[in-house]
Amino acid sequence: QSVLAQPPSVSGTPGQRVTISCSGSNSNIGRDSVSWYQHLPGTAPTVLICYNYQRPSGVPDRFSGSKSGTSASLAISGLQSEDEADYYCAVWDNILNSYVFGSGTRVTVL
Amino acid sequence: EVQLVESGGGLVQPGGSLRLSCADSGFTFRRDWMHWVRQVPGKGLVWVSRINPDGRTTTYADSVRGRFTISRDNAQNTVYLQMNMVGAEDTAVYYCVREFNGIRDFWGQGTLVVVSP
Numbered sequence: 312q313s314v315l316a317q318p319p320s321v322s323g324t325p326g327q328r329v330t331i332s333c334s335g336s337n338s339n340i341g342r343d344s345v346s347w348y349q350h351l352p353g354t355a356p357t358v359l360i361c362y363n364y365q366r367p368s369g370v371p372d373r374f375s376g377s378k379s380g381t382s383a384s385l386a387i388s389g390l391q392s393e394d395e396a397d398y399y400c401a402v403w404d405n406i407l408n409s410y411v412f413g414s415g416t417r418v419t420v421l
Numbered sequence: 422e423v424q425l426v427e428s429g430g431g432l433v434q435p436g437g438s439l440r441l442s443c444a445d446s447g448f449t450f451r452r453d454w455m456h457w458v459r460q461v462p463g464k465g466l467v468w469v470s471r472i473n474p475d476g477r478t479t480t481y482a483d484s485v486r487g488r489f490t491i492s493r494d495n496a497q498n499t500v501y502l503q504m505n506m507v508g509a510e511d512t513a514v515y516y517c518v519r520e521f522n523g524i525r526d527f528w529g530q531g532t533l534v535v536v537s538p
């Protein structure tokens with residue numbers, strides 16, 4: 312069981328905005344910056360968001376991240392069919408002394 | 422663009438050993454932290470280990486500490502994961518990940534390890 316809780320799945324129609332939550336604690340999200348990864352089956356995961364809200368070069372601005380206290384969220388606006396993938400939040404945990412991933416959220420485009 | 426290419430995966434018997442390699446084509450390897458992350462088929466991503474740029478500092482997940490060893494050869498731009506005393510729970514796709522300026526930005530395609538009699 313992951314120390315970072317994410318909803319197992321979210322869905323939306325093309326063009327819609329969806330959000331994925333990531334709930335942690337003071338030993339991880341509460342003290343360090345969060346990253347978000349997109350993972351399409353059979354491919355290498357890619358980083359979408361780093362340092363809570365920054366988008367690396369090449370990541371569309373449809374993806375946005377935020378953080379408040381011990382929770383973080385990823386928003387996807389203008390949902391597209393190619394956004395169907397698994398999404399993971401991740402952060403360093405100071406007590407576990409480990410990089411921890413969320414449980415993952417499957418995004419389905421209806 | 423950076424490319425990470427893992428190798429060394431395959432079938433190994435319970436209690437056996439395997440060494441994974443990850444070749445990094447980037448120019449900043451000597452300054453990068455490197456990580457291994459694994460994914461059991463159908464499950465989520467799980468961090469395994471990391472190593473600092475000069476190879477002197479290593480960190481492990483509780484589930485592998487004492488059995489796995491991460492190392493690197495900066496002359497060969499390669500990071501390794503020596504896996505000993507493997508069990509069925511170690512069956513997974515293992516990804517090599519580069520950390521540059523605090524961002525884990527490049528991942529390899531992964532190499533599959535199957536632990537089975």
